[in-house]
Amino acid sequence: MRNMPMPATPPMPATLMDKIWRAHAILERDGRTLIAIDRHFVHEGSHHGFAQVRARGAQLLRPELTYGFADHYAPTRPESAAGAPEAMDMVRRLAANTAEYGVEYFGLADPRRGIVHVAAPELGLTLPGLTIVCGDSHTSTHGAFGAYAFGIGASEVAHVMLTQTLWQKRPKRMRVTVEGALFAGVGAKDIALAIIAKIGADGAQGHALEYAGATVRGLDMAGRMTLCNLSVESGARLGLIAPDETCFAYLKNRPFAPTGALFERAVAEWRMLATDADAVFDKEIALDAREIAPVVTWGVTPDQSAPINGVVPVPEGPKSDAMRDAQAYMGLTPGQTLTDIAIDRVFIGSCTNSRIEDLRMAAAVLSGRRAVVPGLVSPGSMAVKQQAEQEGLDAIFIAAGLDWVDAGCSMCVGMNGDLLKPGERCASTTNRNFKGRQGPNGRTHLMSPAMAAAAAVTGRLTDARPLLKGRL
Amino acid sequence: MQQFVSLAARACPLPLANVDTDQLIPARFMRRPRSEGYGQLLLHDLRRRPDGELDPGFPINAEAYRGAKILVARRNFGGGSSREAAVYALADHGFRAVIAPSFGDIFAQNAVKNGLLPARVTDAEAEQLLADLARREIETLAVDLPTQTIKAGVRTIGFAIDSVWKQQLLNGWDDVDLTLNEAPAIAAFWARDEQARPWVKPRRAS
Numbered sequence A: 001m002r003n004m005p006m007p008a009t010p011p012m013p014a015t016l017m018d019k020i021w022r023a024h025a026i027l028e029r030d031g032r033t034l035i036a037i038d039r040h041f042v043h044e045g046s047h048h049g050f051a052q053v054r055a056r057g058a059q060l061l062r063p064e065l066t067y068g069f070a071d072h073y074a075p076t077r078p079e080s081a082a083g084a085p086e087a088m089d090m091v092r093r094l095a096a097n098t099a100e101y102g103v104e105y106f107g108l109a110d111p112r113r114g115i116v117h118v119a120a121p122e123l124g125l126t127l128p129g130l131t132i133v134c135g136d137s138h139t140s141t142h143g144a145f146g147a148y149a150f151g152i153g154a155s156e157v158a159h160v161m162l163t164q165t166l167w168q169k170r171p172k173r174m175r176v177t178v179e180g181a182l183f184a185g186v187g188a189k190d191i192a193l194a195i196i197a198k199i200g201a202d203g204a205q206g207h208a209l210e211y212a213g214a215t216v217r218g219l220d221m222a223g224r225m226t227l228c229n230l231s232v233e234s235g236a237r238l239g240l241i242a243p244d245e246t247c248f249a250y251l252k253n254r255p256f257a258p259t260g261a262l263f264e265r266a267v268a269e270w271r272m273l274a275t276d277a278d279a280v281f282d283k284e285i286a287l288d289a290r291e292i293a294p295v296v297t298w299g300v301t302p303d304q305s306a307p308i309n310g311v312v313p314v315p316e317g318p319k320s321d322a323m324r325d326a327q328a329y330m331g332l333t334p335g336q337t338l339t340d341i342a343i344d345r346v347f348i349g350s351c352t353n354s355r356i357e358d359l360r361m362a363a364a365v366l367s368g369r370r371a372v373v374p375g376l377v378s379p380g381s382m383a384v385k386q387q388a389e390q391e392g393l394d395a396i397f398i399a400a401g402l403d404w405v406d407a408g409c410s411m412c413v414g415m416n417g418d419l420l421k422p423g424e425r426c427a428s429t430t431n432r433n434f435k436g437r438q439g440p441n442g443r444t445h446l447m448s449p450a451m452a453a454a455a456a457v458t459g460r461l462t463d464a465r466p467l468l469k470g471r472l
Numbered sequence B: 001m002q003q004f005v006s007l008a009a010r011a012c013p014l015p016l017a018n019v020d021t022d023q024l025i026p027a028r029f030m031r032r033p034r035s036e037g038y039g040q041l042l043l044h045d046l047r048r049r050p051d052g053e054l055d056p057g058f059p060i061n062a063e064a065y066r067g068a069k070i071l072v073a074r075r076n077f078g079g080g081s082s083r084e085a086a087v088y089a090l091a092d093h094g095f096r097a098v099i100a101p102s103f104g105d106i107f108a109q110n111a112v113k114n115g116l117l118p119a120r121v122t123d124a125e126a127e128q129l130l131a132d133l134a135r136r137e138i139e140t141l142a143v144d145l146p147t148q149t150i151k152a153g154v155r156t157i158g159f160a161i162d163s164v165w166k167q168q169l170l171n172g173w174d175d176v177d178l179t180l181n182e183a184p185a186i187a188a189f190w191a192r193d194e195q196a197r198p199w200v201k202p203r204r205a206s
């Protein structure tokens, strides 16, 4: 800290996070800042929040900044709707709550619907420089646009509904810089899992992560969203990437984004959001993209992972108890070659990896090949579904023997009835390999869409790169 | 919200790391209204045997720890999702404090909102407490928030907590009421903001 009053100009060097924070700070009290919230997304799980508003007999302060998405319990197939009447009740409850409180709702019949973290950006509801919250930890996804976006609990959901603000303490700053060219077949999911392995499942607690470096700037918006999505798996509340031309091009002409002169004005302001050259971070991490191979998890936390050409590690060090416990749950033995691990099922979907770019990668592996295990491909939104069908990707998945279904959270969380059977082992493009996440005693290996597709083809954990030769 | 100042109560050891929110309460139970009570759902799958019966050897089921209001666990407790139901399950089961070396951020924030204390101790101290409780050398702990101390038998150890959360727990104010008092400042912010950032307002699609 400098020992002099802050000059009005020039301003102190600031990070992207600080700039958004400043623009939203209303007042400070007891070390907390009351920040204004620009967007609030709700889903079926937000019923506790609506219940708290109802208990007060109150209304939403700014319902026009709140949007509802049916995703967590959305049936991905007609059978799953019939087989899970309670899930359908949850969807109906959201429809009723949003109607009662005047919130625009993207319900099951709406072609714009999808997983909130896929559909909201597609609609242009996510913009740079905004504060965005949702009762879902993977709200960090929206940070890909240079938004301050984070998951909140039910009490905070109610707080935002009632006041369009939240009390927050400013997070610490951490920058992850990735430089160097990625190998063909290695992508944002691998970068993210490599970062998480490096800093640990709780390594970024209390921090806002900013992703920087040429490799990150080279990612398309889908890749950036994958990266920011997984920020929470290292304990961070949010992740951010400075908005640039790639981002502005994505946003142009999106239905809810500004247009014309207002868009141009916004772009000019968005350019100024980038972290100042001399801004200081509390922690800095650097990764070399050339050292990143496709990554798979072997354990029950996202940091328990290894490059696909590796082995299940021998438990050692301070984490050895947790490693032993994870390997017992996963039915693996130390030293086992990862590519020897046979799988029962694949799942390609979730807010981490269900965008059109993800499906194209999976299709590149699966084209002209058969899956030897059953699996589900669930696009992140109905718009992605339509795009995939226009490109003929659905035919590739179906010809490979996989189920091509509707959009929703599906087997990422299993709330709609899409679940693993006890003991089943799944190659999954999702974000959490927690015990029981995909169903009681289910075993989840996290990986990229290309890797999940490769596992489908061989029935084992498999390096996707040879299968992608000549196909990218 | 519920205030937390101090608490002397029976403590239960849970010698596990990374007890994430999916373990604290599996997603399939989250459609239930809170009024049904979430206590029985706490650690639902971990505390049961494959046949669905409660495993009497699992700490929170064990007779020795019945009525415990304090839980002691290993690193990264409550990592994962934003589901406040994880806190509801702990609170409805009767827990008022969790002692662990580190906590999931959103979990800790949710905990404070519900008057549940997330107290951070070092790994070594957590291990010592777990061992003492498992051997039943100590059965109760006395947690004092103003001094940030835990009395465990003859020992007194310190714990860490974010100063903002400490203040919130000590005064037990409802955040919504606090904020509603600031309505003029909030309205002034939005009025200014509409001029400063006119592009924020969502353009209606149709």
Ligand code: SF4
Residues within 6 Å of the ligand: A071, A072, A115, A116, A117, A136, A138, A350, A351, A352, A408, A409, A410, A412, A413, A431
């Ligand atoms: S896909 Fe999974 S992680 Fe993403 S919003 Fe849905 S449940 Fe949450």
